[in-house]
Amino acid sequence: MTAASFSAVDPSTGHQFSEFPATSPAEVAEYVEDARRALAEEQDWRTPLVRAGALLRMARGVEEQAEKLAEFETRDTGKPLSQAKADVQATIRYLEYYAGSIERLEGRQIPLGPDALDYTVREPWGVCAQIIPWNYPLQVAARCAAPALAAGNAVVLKPSELASITPLRLAQIAYEAGVPQGMFHVATGDGSTGDALVRHPGVDHVTFVGSAATGAKVAEACARRLVPIELELGGKSPNLVFEDADLDKAIPAIVNGLLQNAGQSCSAGSRLLVEKTRFEEVTARVGAAFKAVKIAPGVEDPDLGPLISERQLERATSMLEHARAGGARVLGGETNDLFMNPALVTRVKLDMEIFHEEVFGPVLVAVPFEDERHAVQVANATAYGLVAGVWTRDLARAHRVASGVRAGQVFVNGFGVGGGVELPFGGMGRSGYGRGKGIDALLAYSQTKNVWVALNG
Numbered sequence: 001m002t003a004a005s006f007s008a009v010d011p012s013t014g015h016q017f018s019e020f021p022a023t024s025p026a027e028v029a030e031y032v033e034d035a036r037r038a039l040a041e042e043q044d045w046r047t048p049l050v051r052a053g054a055l056l057r058m059a060r061g062v063e064e065q066a067e068k069l070a071e072f073e074t075r076d077t078g079k080p081l082s083q084a085k086a087d088v089q090a091t092i093r094y095l096e097y098y099a100g101s102i103e104r105l106e107g108r109q110i111p112l113g114p115d116a117l118d119y120t121v122r123e124p125w126g127v128c129a130q131i132i133p134w135n136y137p138l139q140v141a142a143r144c145a146a147p148a149l150a151a152g153n154a155v156v157l158k159p160s161e162l163a164s165i166t167p168l169r170l171a172q173i174a175y176e177a178g179v180p181q182g183m184f185h186v187a188t189g190d191g192s193t194g195d196a197l198v199r200h201p202g203v204d205h206v207t208f209v210g211s212a213a214t215g216a217k218v219a220e221a222c223a224r225r226l227v228p229i230e231l232e233l234g235g236k237s238p239n240l241v242f243e244d245a246d247l248d249k250a251i252p253a254i255v256n257g258l259l260q261n262a263g264q265s266c267s268a269g270s271r272l273l274v275e276k277t278r279f280e281e282v283t284a285r286v287g288a289a290f291k292a293v294k295i296a297p298g299v300e301d302p303d304l305g306p307l308i309s310e311r312q313l314e315r316a317t318s319m320l321e322h323a324r325a326g327g328a329r330v331l332g333g334e335t336n337d338l339f340m341n342p343a344l345v346t347r348v349k350l351d352m353e354i355f356h357e358e359v360f361g362p363v364l365v366a367v368p369f370e371d372e373r374h375a376v377q378v379a380n381a382t383a384y385g386l387v388a389g390v391w392t393r394d395l396a397r398a399h400r401v402a403s404g405v406r407a408g409q410v411f412v413n414g415f416g417v418g419g420g421v422e423l424p425f426g427g428m429g430r431s432g433y434g435r436g437k438g439i440d441a442l443l444a445y446s447q448t449k450n451v452w453v454a455l456n457g
Contacts, residue, residue: 006161006188011078011306011338012297020164023187025196028156031185032202035127035154038182045180048102051150055099057177058170059092062142065173066092069166073138074298076163077308078338079261081301091142091170093421098150098442105151105442115456122446124152125228126204129197131218132167133210134160134308135264141167144207145184147441149174153205156185158197162308164188195221203227205445209266211358212384212430230434230444232426234358235386238271238379239415240401242372243278245391247285249413254364255289257389257415259304259342263362264312266431267387269415270359273378276368283346283366287331290342290364306338307361313338316361320345323354333363356382372397376404385428389415408435 008018023031044050062069066088073084107120130144137159145155159167164186171186187193191214198206198221206229208218215233222229239254241247257269274282296302307313313335320333323345333343342362348355355365369375379388388407390398395412402410408427426435434444 006164006190008076008163008165010075010297011308012075012299014337017075018165020168020188022161022189023158023193024189025192028187028193028196029200029202031156031187032127032129032197032200034182035156035185036202038180039124039126039154042180042183045183046152048105051152052099052102054174054178055095055102055146055150058174058179059095059099061173061177062088062092062095062170065169069138069169071299072165072169073163074305076137076165077134077261078298078306080298080303080305083261084298087136087139090139090421094139094142094146097421098146101439101442102150104439105446107448112452115454117453117455119451121449121451122151122443123449124148124446126153127202128153128155128205128207128445129200129203130155130157130207131194131197131210132157132159134163135261135266137163138166138170140209141170143436143441144209145170145174147436148205148207148445149179149184151442151445153445154183156187156197156203158187158189158194161188161190194218198222199225201225206230207434207436208232212432215432230426230436231432232434232436233266233386233430233432234360234384235266235268235427235431236271236356236358236382236384237267237269237387237389237407238273238405239269239389240369240375240379240391240405241272241274241278241282242375242390242392242394242397243275244393245278246393246413247278247282250391251282251285251289253389253415255286255293258364259293259362262305262307262340263342264308264360266358267409268360269387269389270364271355271379271382272364272366273369273375274366275375276370279366279368283344286364286366287344290332290344293342295339295341304339304342304362307340308338310338312360313340316340316359316363319354319357319359320363323348323352326352328352328354350378350381356384358384372401376401379405379407383430386426386431387411387415 070084298305385406424440
């Protein structure tokens, strides 16, 4: 491996199975300039039906390569094969959804009387820089690139150096599908590559998906250039379980909401808040479910694969040790290489780091609450506000709690990691701002132009 390249490493085995280039700042500049050239020269790309056709052909291309893409995703991230296959299906859905939604970017006519015509149109920003994380590289690449391309932009996407294979392949599929050359670049590398991309004067819009700390730095760089930015950051998402909840439905969803991708998801349900009358029962059932979890390399399609890196494992184990030292009780959490048994943490104080900060691992913090008002207070006792789940048979209570909990997305009697393609997704507070997915993403990747025309001669 040269200094200008990175290895793809299977976290299940430590095996280096591929290599990809590190994009230099000069190459980043070339990508941005090529994207600007494509926007200026490719007049057909301005036609909505042309973009829709390209996205649909991309969907078919992903579909044709579904098995290979899932295999690459599993080897690159360590996630169970069934979860990687689900990510491929979500990628197809994003492409299909935005291909069918392009015509929804409609303007409006504003009545001013017989002497003037006033109307609005939606126009693309131009070159969109997109920096995405390693946990869902293919799915998040499609989630960001598809609406941006649908709105008529060009994209320069920077995946994590820990997982770049499937985003690179997605760009190849895009060109095979007829996306004009220069309209979709992938710049691989570490933080220096992302920094060069964000700071390039030819970038018109930035999307960042990742940690709150890095997101703040990216936002600062964008603010200096007055460039709009969408931030989808971390989370410490709660499931609120009330006394009347259907535990047969709640427990499996809570367990899956944490263990999906080994807890390495911004919207993982990493806090379990339970009405005190059922706290012991719920935690006992969750603990039993954790003990039954199958842990193995991702290619064996277990319930739980490895963490992505030694650094991520050290973060998770360190937070567990600090919790123990502070008086918390930890059940599970044993490690073997990069594999970690799911951990249930009880006897937790609300000022503990493990209660209010993201672990990004299979660690669930459980806390009892007294009543509805207290439940909302405990749920909001963190700076994050991405996702929440509410479990109750009382729908009036469900609506009250959904209104009171600070989160960008609330599930009632269910919990989906990120939710569906059609559902607007984004956070409050330290979880970022702006909304992806659904029609909201099309609006985010376009801007309003107003046109006034005199009709009185």
